[in-house]
Amino acid sequence: MDRRTAVVTGGGTGIGRAVAERLAAEGAQVHIVGRRAQPLARVVEENPDLAIHPHVADLTDTTDVRRLGELFAGVTVDVLVNNAGGTVKDVAPGLTGKFEDFRRTVELNLLTTMNVTEALWPALRRPGGRVVGIGSIAGQRGGGDAYGAAKAGLTGWAFDLAKVGGRDGITVNVVSPGYVQDTEFFNETGRSARHDILVAQTLLGRSGRPADIAGVVRFLASEDASWLTGQVIGVNGGALLGR
Numbered sequence: 705m706d707r708r709t710a711v712v713t714g715g716g717t718g719i720g721r722a723v724a725e726r727l728a729a730e731g732a733q734v735h736i737v738g739r740r741a742q743p744l745a746r747v748v749e750e751n752p753d754l755a756i757h758p759h760v761a762d763l764t765d766t767t768d769v770r771r772l773g774e775l776f777a778g779v780t781v782d783v784l785v786n787n788a789g790g791t792v793k794d795v796a797p798g799l800t801g802k803f804e805d806f807r808r809t810v811e812l813n814l815l816t817t818m819n820v821t822e823a824l825w826p827a828l829r830r831p832g833g834r835v836v837g838i839g840s841i842a843g844q845r846g847g848g849d850a851y852g853a854a855k856a857g858l859t860g861w862a863f864d865l866a867k868v869g870g871r872d873g874i875t876v877n878v879v880s881p882g883y884v885q886d887t888e889f890f891n892e893t894g895r896s897a898r899h900d901i902l903v904a905q906t907l908l909g910r911s912g913r914p915a916d917i918a919g920v921v922r923f924l925a926s927e928d929a930s931w932l933t934g935q936v937i938g939v940n941g942g943a944l945l946g947r
């Protein structure tokens with residue numbers, strides 16, 4: 705990763721933070737993006753020896769995404785990790801709320817990835833650029849209603865973009881995590897009834913850690929993965945087999 709430039713969306717917490725720290729620890733200049741300044745600043749403060757640069761942006765806002773693209777005009781981006789996502793909260797009851805939930809969930813989990821990639825596409829290294837989307841086991845087996853649908857949508861998007869990127873030597877893949885603790889997505893840190901059910905679904909008898917996902921993203925970003933594109937890689941402790 706030495707001297708490479710990486711952009712990690714949602715890099716202030718959880719999986720994104722672990723990815724950012726892993727890439728930066730190997731020498732990359734890493735740009736992390738999120739809505740809240742504080743978690744981003746904390747990552748920078750707690751890693752004084754790493755080259756991590758914070759950027760506040762709401763990636764559901766196309767003005768912010770456009771601004772991000774402009775920021776990287778003239779910069780060569782080696783790795784783009786589209787990690788920002790999650791479930792939406794505080795929706796109204798009834799049909800109005802359902803419509804809002806569907807729209808916001810697809811915006812957050814699918815459109816952010818598509819828009820950010822589009823905005824940074826001209827900046828990606830040719831050949832050698834890497835685009836990694838963070839999907840979810842929910843996109844492969846259902847879960848979370850619109851959330852699973854939005855994550856499944858990443859697959860079709862990645863397949864198509866891999867075809868386009870292949871001509872320029874850019875790889876496009878999706879990492880699809882199972883249950884990962886120590887994230888804001890799954891607030892609980894210890895055990896709970898839900899935790900025990902999710903762990904029991906794995907073959908390895910434990911929840912995932914952000915570092916488990918970061919290691920796979922790091923591999924996809926590396927030279928070793930230069931002939932790997934258009935794939936969905938499940939990282940779920942064996943909770944879902946073969947996908």
Ligand SMILES: NC(=O)c1ccc[n+]([C@@H]2O[C@H](COP(=O)([O-])OP(=O)(O)OC[C@H]3O[C@@H](n4cnc5c(N)ncnc54)[C@H](OP(=O)(O)O)[C@@H]3O)[C@@H](O)[C@H]2O)c1
Nearest residue numbers: 714717718719738739740763788789790840884887888889
């Ligand atoms: N944890 C799991 O078990 C699990 C399983 C499967 C898939 N995933 C996926 O993994 C990814 C990372 O989630 P996580 O588990 O690490 O949870 P997390 O700690 O909640 O991370 C999500 C990150 O995305 C950022 N974000 C959210 N909305 C954003 C927006 N509109 N613009 C910019 N940044 C935004 C958040 O920062 P701000 O709030 O400051 O914006 C946060 O840093 C997500 O795509 C999630 O769907 C997680």
